């Protein structure tokens with residue numbers, strides 16, 4: 001990988017190029033940082049995971065075959 005000094009990424013909100021030296025990195029501005037925080041707060045990134053249900057299903061689907069085939 002070539003070294004080019006500043007790493008550049010795109011703002012996850014508005015897709016504008018942001019340098020790693022930017023004080024708001026990885027966002028291009030305080031505005032985009034606030035928008036991202038708002039997404040977390042509103043649950044936009046939350047993935048539902050019914051752990052208890054999955055555990056039950058695994059137990060039920062355990063094969064009890066000790067048959068020699």
Ligand SMILES: [Zn+2]
Pocket residue numbers: 011012013014015016027028029032
């Ligand atoms: Zn932005």
